[in-house]
Structure formats: C-alpha cells, structure tokens
Amino acid sequence: MTCGGSPMKTPTDDGFTLIELLIVVVIIGILAAIAIPKFSSTRERAYLSALRADLRNLANLQAVYYNEMYSYSMSASDLSFTNSEGVVVSMVEADNTGWSASASHMAMPGESCAIYHGNASVLSPANVESSVQCSR
Secondary structure: OEEOOEEOOOOOOOOOOHHHHHHHHHHHHHHHHHHHHHHHHHHHHHHHHHHHHHHHHHHHHHHHHHHHHOOOOOOHHHHOOOOOOOEEEEEEEEOOOEEEEEEEEOOOOOOEEEEEEEOOOOOOOOOOOOOOEEOO
8 A cells, every 4th residue: 555655654563662661660660669778778787787896896805905904995006906997986985994985887877886894984875784785
C-alpha cells in the first residue's frame, strides 16, 4: 500500500513503551527507598562498633602501661594507642588510681561512648566500671 508514492510503515514492537519504562523507574525507586535506610543503619552500627573497639583497645593498653609504670597515662602516645579513622578518643582523667575516656565519631554528632576504671569519676554514658557504654 502506498500513500503519495511512498510505502506506509507498519508499527513494530521495537523498544519499550513509556508505561513500561515508568513502571521500571517506580520499582527501582521502591527498592531504593527500602535499601537506603538499611544501609544507613548498618553504617551507624559500624561506627558504634569502632568506638567500642577503640575504647576496649585503650583499656588493654592502660592495663599494660599500669603494670609497667604503676600509674595510668593521659597520653595516647605513651600507650602507643592509635584510634580508628573518624574516631576521636579523649582521655578525661588518669592517675595512679584510675582513668576515664570518651570516644565519638565525626559522622555521628551527639553520639558517644565512654569507659572509666578504678577511682576515676563516672563518665556519662558509662555507669559500670571497666565497661564500654554508649549513648545509643
């Protein structure tokens, strides 16, 4: 069949319709809405684990230092302590009767973990001696 001297083209089933593409975009959006909060939660748990691990490592190093010097140290370099990336560990108190420290992560403002040992003053959120406790 010709119209004006050129053959008529018949519609073919090549490609996707606009509705099919829209459905795919909506499904990807739903999957992203489910996955992103789970990823965020997993990341925060990893940050809290890094805080706890750093404070436990600090406690072990303080014990070794005390066995050699009969006193606890306020200096991370005396203890050969290295914190994890993004973690800020602050020694609050240290003498020959006890020590305390807190840790926070730059990616989690307002959240912190703490530990105290011996006669050091109780440091919030820690309320059990020699136990790392976090505000979450």
